[in-house]
Amino acid sequence: MEYIVGGYTMVSDVYFKDGSVFKADAGGSAYSVGGIKLWRDSLAYVGTAGKDFEEFFGQYYSNNDISLFIDKKLDKTLYYVLHYAEDGSWSEECKYGEAYERLSIAEAGLTPEMFKAPCGEDTKGIYIEAALNTKIVHRFVELKSYAPNAKLMWEIEGSDLYDPEKRGEILSLIPSADCYSMNVNEGKAFFDTKSEERVIKEIRDIDRTCFLRAGEKGAYWIExxxxxxxxSFGVEDSVDATGCGNASTAAALIGYAEGLSPKVTVAMANISAYFTSRQHGVYPVNDADARKKAYEMLNKCL
Structure with missing residues (x-):
């Protein structure tokens, strides 16, 4: 497969700051899959899930013709309750309790071996959303050996970026990925600053390619x-920003993997975020009409 997404298989009930609720959102890395599928067809998803995977995700992955490499080892797919705050930040808790969450995360972590089947010399890009307690972030070199021509994008887990005790470990792991991503709020916490400009300076000092997401404002490519x-595109049309970070980060991988210009890379990422924001949940079907509109938007901004 040309592109591979590996990350969190999770469902969410989303509570918005206006009091409205969207239930059973097929969230997590399903948004990342959509971000790439808008632009490219050869795509696989690698992950672990519960025996109820088809109930929540079956129709979406079938409608979008995604190759699946799923280990249904859990009793139930992780299910979260997500709350948005006034400033756009969010918090979440597992619907099945902390004990089940800890057990599931321990059992469901990605490993390089899970990527052997879809990886090959034709693989252009691998997107990984993973926390520090996941084995795969410590084995990126091994993962890349299965896809020698691919670029690896690491979307760093937000809770890790907010934890000052994990800063050193994150900095030590970033060089093992080809590029990485965080948002501005995460960057401010990670670098202990209130300044967006300072975040950019710190990322430049790390000297590793970074896709920095700035919410409704837009996004940066730092290389x-x-x-x-x-x-950003079409902020006025936004219905739900959930998953825009995942979708845009995954889409940014395309430009990086294919040697496109930074402007095209970020524009494609922002367009994927736009499609994600147009409704509650994932964009339902990334078909030929959606791709045509995406390219029309891209051409207008170049």
Missing amino acids: KQEVTFVP
Whole structure:
């Protein structure tokens, strides 16, 4: 497969700051899959889930023709309750309790071996959303050996970025990925600053390619000391921003893996976020009409 997404298989009940609720959102890395599928067809999803996977995800992955490599080892797919705050930040808790969450995360962690089947010399990009307690973040070199021509994008877990005790470990692991991603709020916590400009400076000092998400404002591509910013699309049409970070980060991998310009890379990412924001939940079907519109939007901004 040309592109592979590995991450969290999870469902969410989303509570918005206006009091409205969207239940049973097929969230997590399903948004990442959608971000890539809008632009490219050869795509696989690797993950672990519960025996109820088909109930929540079957129709979406079938409608979008995604190759699945799922280990249904859990009794139930992780299910979260997510609350948005006034400033756009969010918090979540597992619907089945902390004990089940800890057990499931321990059992459900990604490993390089899970990627052997879809990986090959034709693989262009691998997107990983994973926390520090997941084995795979410590074995990126091994993972990349299965896809020698691929670029690896690591979307760092937000809770890890907010934990100052994990800063050193994250900094030590970033060089093992080809590029990484965080959002501005996470960056402010990680670098202990209130300044967006300081976040950008710190990322430049790390000297590893980074996709920095800035919410409704847009996103940055920071590579070889060069900083490229592209504003968001269609913020006024946004219904639900949930998953936009996942979708945009995964889409940014395409431009990086295929050697596209930073401006095109970020524009594609922002367009994937736009499609994600147009409704509650994942964009339902990334078909030819959706792709045509995406490219029309891309061409207009170049």
